[in-house]
Amino acid sequence: MRSLKEHKNIFLLKLFSVNSIGVLLRSLLGLVSQKLIAIYLGPNGLALVGNLRNALALFGLGSTVGIDQGVLKYQSQFKNDDVELKKLYATSLAYSIVGSIIVCFILFFWASYWSQFLFKTEQYDYLFVILALTMPFTAVYNLCLAIINGKSNYKKATIVTFSTYTIVTIVIIFTVSFYKISGVLLAITFTPIAQLLTLLFFARNSLLLFTNLKIRFYAFYKNALFAFIIMSCAAVFFSNIVDLQLRNYLINHLSVEEAGYWTSMSGLSNYYLSFMTGVYSLYILPKYAKMNSLKVFLIELKRIYKLILPLFGFMFIILYCFREHLIRLLFSEEFLPMGDLFKWQLLGDIVKIIAVVIAYQFIAQKLWKLFIVTEVISYILLYVLGVYFVEKMGVEGIVFAHFLRYLIYLIIVLLLVSKIFKKHKSIDESTD
Structure with missing residues (x-):
């Protein structure tokens, strides 16, 4: 018979493999659209597209108020209790409705402001009016996806996300060749509609879960989900705001082209780091939630690192050695200067993986104050160090x-x- 350790390793490897298939398919589609944008619009266009994607992530977070991780946790905890699950879904939907109303209001009445802030012109204000009307679809999509993952239906989750990416990529292919930058921006704005279509075709059962629900805030879930809301909002808000500010800093102090190189490097980084997303949410989070011993934590940490670090280490060496070929393949000759960014980006990403695997303990234990403090420190460091070293190193x-x-x-x-x-150890000893 297999040992418990072997079973855990097999489950982690299986989860990593299933998640990897979905991420690989999505990444391939993302790289196709990125290649087209690079060819037709160059670094300038990619910088503007990066700004819109940051904004879309922020508004998408606002519409769901970041409850995804909380839904995942309690979906797993009460998977056999229909009464509790209905309360969870009702409270989650109530939070999403409130978030969607606020986001729609902000987008609709300040459309010109967002256009000016992101693109230095008001001519794209119509994009934010469209988003104001469609952002509730993103809220429902993210909630359904969290429920699907919480039920361990990873195959369906992969189909839903891959289908969404496919629709958006097809729209980008058709619009970029005819309408250039306006077409690409409109295609990205189309994302919430693509999300709704995929839910209707592939996840109708998840949508039906919200029928016959008494939408209200149940006390336990209202408080329990709030900690996850605070943590998710802090992470996504600071991440996208700092990205936007640094990109605009590069545009103003160097050039749009230089900002485009960094946007392209960051985008590539996001693609390969996406392979860790499912492992964080579906394996690490539930595991850590049950731990109160440093010894057990270190054993689990060692197991995770033994699997992921050799894989990512090997991948990063290949990426670095063949970076020029990769840039020509994924972008164009115009992007070759971004080869200088690979070394520190890859080194930073391997340290990031090591750190985030440990930091998920804050989320698992709902230590939202510590999580927010460390996130704020992290992004302040990025902004301050980024501005300082851009002056020194470009x-x-x-x-x-x-x-x-x-x-x-x-x-x-x-x-x-x-x-x-x-602290856990001292509490345990005092109660013995």
Whole structure:
């Protein structure tokens, strides 16, 4: 018979493999659209597209108020209790409705402001009016996806997300060749509609869960989900705001082209780091939630690192050695200067993986104050170090700042997590 350790390793490997298939398919589609944008619009266009995608992530977060991780946690905990699940869904939907109304209001009445802020012109204000009307679809989509993942139906989750990416990519292919930058921006704005279509075709049963629900805030879930809302909002808000500010800083102090190189490097980084997304949410989070011993935590940490670090280490070496060929394949000759960004970006990303695997302990234990403090410190470090090193090193300074930021973040997280387990130990000893 297999040992418990072997079963855990097999489950983790299986989850990583299933998640990897979905991420690989989505990444291929994303890279196809990125290649087309690079050919037709160059670094300038990619910088503007990056701004819109950051904004879309922010508004998407606002519409769902970041409850996805909480839904995943309690869906798993009460998977055999229909009464509790209905309360969870009702409260989640209530939060999403409130979030969607606020986001729709902000987008509709300040459409010109967002256009000016993101694109330095008001001519794209219609994009934000469209988003105001369609953003509730994103709220429902994210909620349904969290429920599907919470039921461990990873195959359906992969089909839904892949189908959404396929629709958006097809729209980008048709619009970029005819309408250039306006077409691409409109295609990306089409994302919430694509999300609704995929739910109707592939996940109608998930949508039916919301019928006959008494939409209200149930006290337990209202409070329990609030901690996840705070943590998710902090992470996504600071991430996208700092990205926007740094990109605009590069545009104003260097050039739109340099901003485009960094946007392209960040986009590539997001694609390969997406392979960790399912592992964080579906394996690490539930595991950590049950831990109160440093010894058990370290054993689990070792198991996770033994699987993922060799894989990512090997992948990063290949990416670095063949970076020029990769740039020509994924972008164009015009993007070759971004080859200088690979070294510090890849080093920063490997440190990020090491740190985030540890930091998920904050989310698992709902230590939202510690999580927010560390996130704020992390993004302040990125912005301050980014601005400083851009002055010294040009655009390469921003990826060097990325590496330093995660090195400091790792040290902070190690100290805090060790303190948490020492506190658990002292409490256990006092109750013996």
